[in-house]
Amino acid sequence: MFLNLQHISLIDARKDYWKEMRKALSPTFTSGKIKSMFAPIDGVVNRMVDHMEKKRKESADSVVDVKPIFQGLSLDSISNCAFGVETDSFNNPGNKLFKTCLNIFVGFTVQTAFESLMLFTFSFFPFLQKFMDTYGDKKQWDYLWDMTKEISEKRTHERGDFIDRIKEIKKQGILNEYQTYAQGIGFFQAGFETTSNTLSTLTYALAKNPDVQEELFREVEEVMSKIGDGKMDHETVQDMPYTEACLYENLRLNGPVTRVDRLCLRDSQLGNMKIKEGTLVQVPIWAVHHDPELYPEPDRFDPSRFLGEGGKAAASGGDFKYLAFGGGPRLCIGMRWVLVNKW
Numbered sequence: 029m030f031l032n033l034q035h036i037s038l039i040d041a042r043k044d045y046w047k048e049m050r051k052a053l054s055p056t057f058t059s060g061k062i063k064s065m066f067a068p069i070d071g072v073v074n075r076m077v078d079h080m081e082k083k084r085k086e087s088a089d090s091v092v093d094v095k096p097i098f099q100g101l102s103l104d105s106i107s108n109c110a111f112g113v114e115t116d117s118f119n120n121p122g123n124k125l126f127k128t129c130l131n132i133f134v135g136f137t138v139q140t141a142f143e144s145l146m147l148f149t150f151s152f153f154p155f156l157q158k159f160m161d162t163y164g165d166k167k168q169w170d171y172l173w174d175m176t177k178e179i180s181e182k183r184t185h186e187r188g189d190f191i192d193r194i195k196e197i198k199k200q201g202i203l204n205e206y207q208t209y210a211q212g213i214g215f216f217q218a219g220f221e222t223t224s225n226t227l228s229t230l231t232y233a234l235a236k237n238p239d240v241q242e243e244l245f246r247e248v249e250e251v252m253s254k255i256g257d258g259k260m261d262h263e264t265v266q267d268m269p270y271t272e273a274c275l276y277e278n279l280r281l282n283g284p285v286t287r288v289d290r291l292c293l294r295d296s297q298l299g300n301m302k303i304k305e306g307t308l309v310q311v312p313i314w315a316v317h318h319d320p321e322l323y324p325e326p327d328r329f330d331p332s333r334f335l336g337e338g339g340k341a342a343a344s345g346g347d348f349k350y351l352a353f354g355g356g357p358r359l360c361i362g363m364r365w366v367l368v369n370k371w
């Protein structure tokens with residue numbers, strides 16, 4: 029069915045088509061909706077902890093590969109919160125959705141210098157993609173599209189999630205059918221590897237920096253001791269500045285998105301620089317995040333950089349020094365969900 033996936037889902041869309049889509053999908057992550065996602069995520073996290081413990085016991089040297097575990101956490105959270113589907117990838121790792129996402133998106137990440145060069149080339153000359161198969165097995169992409177359609181059509185009650193937005197977009201005829209269900213692909217594409225990658229690199233950074241790990245553990249214990257039933261909620265998470273700072277610092281050093289680009293739509297002036305219509309401007313996130321003038325000793329993992337006044341964590345994207353979630357109107361739509369409503 030898909031001959032050209034480019035510029036269909038929110039991540040790749042451009043111009044007015046992007047505006048329409050962004051407006052239609054933005055209500056997916058309002059504060060109220062993020063709060064209501066805590067209960068399902070709590071269930072997913074509990075299953076993950078049991079699974080991790082099982083894996084630790086099974087391992088002769090107590091060493092556990094965390095990446096596949098965080099991939100399960102990421103997939104189960106997105107499928108549950110956004111699509112209303114229980115995947116349980118820990119007890120059922122063979123489920124088709126999990127396998128499909130692993131096949132498409134893990135294989136989709138840039139792993140060699142050649143792939144990096146090709147990506148760079150495609151961003152300047154997108155028409156070249158027409159002549160090369162960059163998406164792999166199209167049946168797998170079709171599966172995500174079909175799944176989004178099937179769930180939307182079968183849904184009979186409102187749940188306030190992404191699928192409800194898709195139903196609304198369909199009802200109002202904002203996008204055609206092909207485009208509407210392609211948004212489901214975009215959500216997995218943008219949310220699956222980014223989230224599991226972030227948690228994996230954070231775990232590594234904590235292992236390499238035991239003092240930071242100790243401080244983080246102390247904060248979690250302190251907060252947990254105050255909660256009677258041991259369940260974290262929206263308010264409790266707001267009270268964990270050091271944990272939040274660790275996340276910001278890890279995303280600064282090891283963020284999964286290292287570059288974003290923008291296409292200039294009309295001749296523009298930026299400071300004393302003239303930018304011609306049609307120019308592709310690339311924003312080097314990794315380089316900004318490793319600039320010693322912005323972040324002294326940039327290679328050091330130091331969460332305290334993000335602890336501001338009164339010990340509160342802050343990494344505002346307004347000044348474009350911190351770009352882990354991009355910036356401007358195209359800022360990551362899932363960011364408030366990932367950060368539990370911050371910014």
Ligand code: HEM
Pocket residue numbers: 038039040050106110214215218219220222223226279283284285288289351352353354355356357358359360361362363365366
């Ligand atoms: C740690 C996790 C994540 C990171 C670091 C991240 C980072 C980013 C970045 C850098 C962009 C590009 C922004 C720009 O061009 O300025 C982006 C866009 C996007 N992200 Fe995320 N993301 C994360 C998780 C998620 C999740 C969980 C979802 C959805 C469930 C999601 C959905 C999207 C979408 C749909 C876009 C395209 C927005 C647009 O072009 O209007 N992301 N993300």
